[in-house]
Amino acid sequence: MSLTAPGTRHRQGLHLGLIVLALAVLTLAMALAVSIGEIHIPLATTFKALGNALGVSDYPLDRIHESIIREYRLSRALVAACCGAGLALCGAILQALLRNPLAEPYVLGISAGASTGAVCIMVLGVGGGVIGLSLGAFLGALGAFAVVLALSRGASTSPNRIILAGVAGSQLFNALTAWVISTSASAEQVRGIMFWLLGNLGGVRWPDVTLALAVVIPGFVICLLFARALDAFTFGQDAAAALGIPVGAVRLILFAVTALMTATMVSMVGAIGFVGLVIPHAARFIVGPAHVRLLPASLLIGAIFMVLADIVSRVILPNQSLPIGVVTALVGAPVFAMILYRAKPPL
Amino acid sequence: MSIQAHGVSWSTAGRLIVDDVSLAITPGETVGLLGPNGSGKSSLLRLLCGLRRTTGGLITFDDTPIETLGRRDVARRLALVEQSATTDADVTVLDVVRLGRTPWRSMLSGWREEDSVAVEQALAQVGMGARRHQNWHTLSGGERQRVHIARALAQRPRELLLDEPTNHLDIQHQLEILALVRRLSTTCVMALHDLNLAAMFCDQLVLLKEGRVAAAGTPESVLTCERIRDVYGVETVIERSPHHGCLHVHYLPQKSPVGMSD
Numbered sequence: 001m002s003l004t005a006p007g008t009r010h011r012q013g014l015h016l017g018l019i020v021l022a023l024a025v026l027t028l029a030m031a032l033a034v035s036i037g038e039i040h041i042p043l044a045t046t047f048k049a050l051g052n053a054l055g056v057s058d059y060p061l062d063r064i065h066e067s068i069i070r071e072y073r074l075s076r077a078l079v080a081a082c083c084g085a086g087l088a089l090c091g092a093i094l095q096a097l098l099r100n101p102l103a104e105p106y107v108l109g110i111s112a113g114a115s116t117g118a119v120c121i122m123v124l125g126v127g128g129g130v131i132g133l134s135l136g137a138f139l140g141a142l143g144a145f146a147v148v149l150a151l152s153r154g155a156s157t158s159p160n161r162i163i164l165a166g167v168a169g170s171q172l173f174n175a176l177t178a179w180v181i182s183t184s185a186s187a188e189q190v191r192g193i194m195f196w197l198l199g200n201l202g203g204v205r206w207p208d209v210t211l212a213l214a215v216v217i218p219g220f221v222i223c224l225l226f227a228r229a230l231d232a233f234t235f236g237q238d239a240a241a242a243l244g245i246p247v248g249a250v251r252l253i254l255f256a257v258t259a260l261m262t263a264t265m266v267s268m269v270g271a272i273g274f275v276g277l278v279i280p281h282a283a284r285f286i287v288g289p290a291h292v293r294l295l296p297a298s299l300l301i302g303a304i305f306m307v308l309a310d311i312v313s314r315v316i317l318p319n320q321s322l323p324i325g326v327v328t329a330l331v332g333a334p335v336f337a338m339i340l341y342r343a344k345p346p347l
Numbered sequence: 348m349s350i351q352a353h354g355v356s357w358s359t360a361g362r363l364i365v366d367d368v369s370l371a372i373t374p375g376e377t378v379g380l381l382g383p384n385g386s387g388k389s390s391l392l393r394l395l396c397g398l399r400r401t402t403g404g405l406i407t408f409d410d411t412p413i414e415t416l417g418r419r420d421v422a423r424r425l426a427l428v429e430q431s432a433t434t435d436a437d438v439t440v441l442d443v444v445r446l447g448r449t450p451w452r453s454m455l456s457g458w459r460e461e462d463s464v465a466v467e468q469a470l471a472q473v474g475m476g477a478r479r480h481q482n483w484h485t486l487s488g489g490e491r492q493r494v495h496i497a498r499a500l501a502q503r504p505r506e507l508l509l510d511e512p513t514n515h516l517d518i519q520h521q522l523e524i525l526a527l528v529r530r531l532s533t534t535c536v537m538a539l540h541d542l543n544l545a546a547m548f549c550d551q552l553v554l555l556k557e558g559r560v561a562a563a564g565t566p567e568s569v570l571t572c573e574r575i576r577d578v579y580g581v582e583t584v585i586e587r588s589p590h591h592g593c594l595h596v597h598y599l600p601q602k603s604p605v606g607m608s609d
Binding site for chain 1: 418419420422427432433438443446447452
């Protein structure tokens, strides 16, 4: 009998294979996202342009194609991938810390808080530019987080309370957002904001890619360092503490990372719901509950899902694009209902 | 002495739950914590393993105050089995028992041979080795409790604290869990409700009343009719059982309070 229990060579190889497969699928999905659009660009051109951009090749390409790829579609696909990855990661972290299968940034009202913060910057004109908006969204997300955690004090004894607190928090921040919009925004601003509240990848450019990567990559590394600590939360906070986990510090760090990632994503692309809910469950189904595998799996599947959702949002209606939040909600809401239906009654 | 409490108090939300409790646990013994609901058994266990900070008094491990030890150091010498703890996660028996190695592994260290040995021994001690791949949600209450004990044993603790380990179990499984605990060479402190089972399986008993120690010592010295009347308000006859040689408490029907008889 082998005693190298947690990952025999065979299983480790399998998981490495899955990661390679997911990366390949992600690359293909992003290539498709770059190809598909009002002006169709052949896949081969996409890969050649990518080679040119990376400086490994020098294919002669249509300059319009190359500039569409470089200036618009590649940055958009990268931000979509980062957002999907980041939101799915946040969902996995929150579900573990709060021991609730329904926990995710959108359901907990963190996205709503970030929206309120961002709308205050956009409409009330506090600050300006990408950093100003991100900062507003970040402060809004932190505020929402604080409100939800304060409302759900003692959530360790009743994991469902945090969801109710999230509902209350969402309502509060959505009301504040609506208040700011209806009292201060011009008609044109309102149209822009409504589209943005449902998620919109239309405006992203290269600085957004830099910001998204700068948040998601360190965020992922930090979360992965805490993978084992998250496993220890399986039977609750006290059980984790009894296993030697500094529960307060771990919660503080991971909540801060989650709030930072969510806030950055929302400030760039608006509130996109249900990605953080659906993807960790799908990932758990494939690789199991251990976080050292679950977190990378959530990251990759989240990235793939969001890139595909972006493609769907652009092609589902002729000559018009649907807000991406609508697409993710159409997939996510039924899954939410399914999880609610399957949830085991508390003992 | 392994764990000692020196005049420990704990209050929460303005209510004093544990009141000036002193006790000393002798290594290798099985100690039963008895007392009515709300007498502070669970709270005292949580104080003893450092999950709650005392509001007064001192807890020491081999004369070292618990505050000076890190969470991980405490987890390496003391394990806690909570009352019917469960999870929504789709974990297997092996996943749960492996959690016991958490305090022995650093953030980046891999799984080592000694971790496997500890997990295998723990599984064998509770007789769950053959069912390691079984899903948590398919286990019975008694099996779950055995897996929790295996997880705690995988921590390689010197002391094991158990909070009502037989709660919600039928009598067969209660006896099975207590016999299992009794067999362990580890020092055990467990909160129990059943006085007869406590008399059968514990070397020492601590009887709590409203957060205070009403009596402590051998079952023979703690379980007396007067004390049970005082602590639980129940009339009893206590005798040594001719069948198993331990004390046996017979509960007598309660007389109707005056005014309810007619």
